[in-house]
Amino acid sequence: VDLNKFKAINDTYGHAAGHEVLRVIAQRIAACVRSNDVVARIGGDELLILLTGLHGLDDATAVAEKIRATAAYPIPVGDAFVSATLSIGVALAVPGEGVDPLIARADAAMFRAKQAGRDQVIAIPSPLSAKRVLVVDDDVFMLDIVDELLRQAGVQEVLQASEGSAALALVDSEITRPDVVLCDVNMSGMDGIELLRHLADREFRGSVIVMSGSGDDLLAAVGDLAVMHGLRLNGLLRKPFELDDLIGVLDPL
Numbered sequence: 001v002d003l004n005k006f007k008a009i010n011d012t013y014g015h016a017a018g019h020e021v022l023r024v025i026a027q028r029i030a031a032c033v034r035s036n037d038v039v040a041r042i043g044g045d046e047l048l049i050l051l052t053g054l055h056g057l058d059d060a061t062a063v064a065e066k067i068r069a070t071a072a073y074p075i076p077v078g079d080a081f082v083s084a085t086l087s088i089g090v091a092l093a094v095p096g097e098g099v100d101p102l103i104a105r106a107d108a109a110m111f112r113a114k115q116a117g118r119d120q121v122i123a124i125p126s127p128l129s130a131k132r133v134l135v136v137d138d139d140v141f142m143l144d145i146v147d148e149l150l151r152q153a154g155v156q157e158v159l160q161a162s163e164g165s166a167a168l169a170l171v172d173s174e175i176t177r178p179d180v181v182l183c184d185v186n187m188s189g190m191d192g193i194e195l196l197r198h199l200a201d202r203e204f205r206g207s208v209i210v211m212s213g214s215g216d217d218l219l220a221a222v223g224d225l226a227v228m229h230g231l232r233l234n235g236l237l238r239k240p241f242e243l244d245d246l247i248g249v250l251d252p253l
């Protein structure tokens with residue numbers, strides 16, 4: 001968060017007035033967030049706000065817009081009223097991401113907000129947010145688990161299919177064609193290995209991640225098959241897997 005033209009406020013009204021503006025802005029920000037959120041001053045005119053337990057970038061952006069609008073009300077300082085506005089950059093943390101890269105992405109978004117005219121909020125997507133991921137598994141319960149893990153990893157568009165023909169219909173459509181297919185090779189009916197063959201026949205150019213509850217030998221065989229047919233195999237996941245395992249295969253995408 002950048003307090004726009006704070007130097008001009010100090011130069012025009014004095015440092016005591018500038019201090020009062022900062023105090024009021026801090027109070028207004030605190031009123032917009034929860035007690036377990038963190039607000040800190042990290043520079044002369046820059047603040048850092050850490051929000052926890054949100055469901056996505058849209059939630060964080062909504063809070064930021066509330067803060068921006070609340071801060072914009074004129075602040076009484078002596079006999080004058082000072083208008084102080086904020087430029088806010090929003091970034092959603094990706095599991096496994098360090099603090100410095102996260103702050104750097106938020107800072108880049110804030111700089112874009114300043115360049116665009118100040119007094120606005122710019123949100124920058126997570127690296128995975130632009131990816132459309134198709135999860136294929138005949139276990140509906142597992143579909144929901146993987147869906148939730150993907151969203152925690154920063155993926156915003158997740159498609160589901162419980163059998164191969166439905167997956168291929170999504171792949172064949174220009175509207176729903178995924179960037180990544182995450183499939184279970186142990187499905188009944190059109191099993192995952194057959195699905196991989198169909199993807200190869202369609203010259204699918206996205207990435208493929210394979211899940212399996214069976215042994216490592218099967219996963220290795222599937223990997224060999226994918227390479228042989230020219231598919232971009234980005235990872236093999238042995239069920240059950242956790243968020244860190246999923247992040248490990250998503251990171252290179």
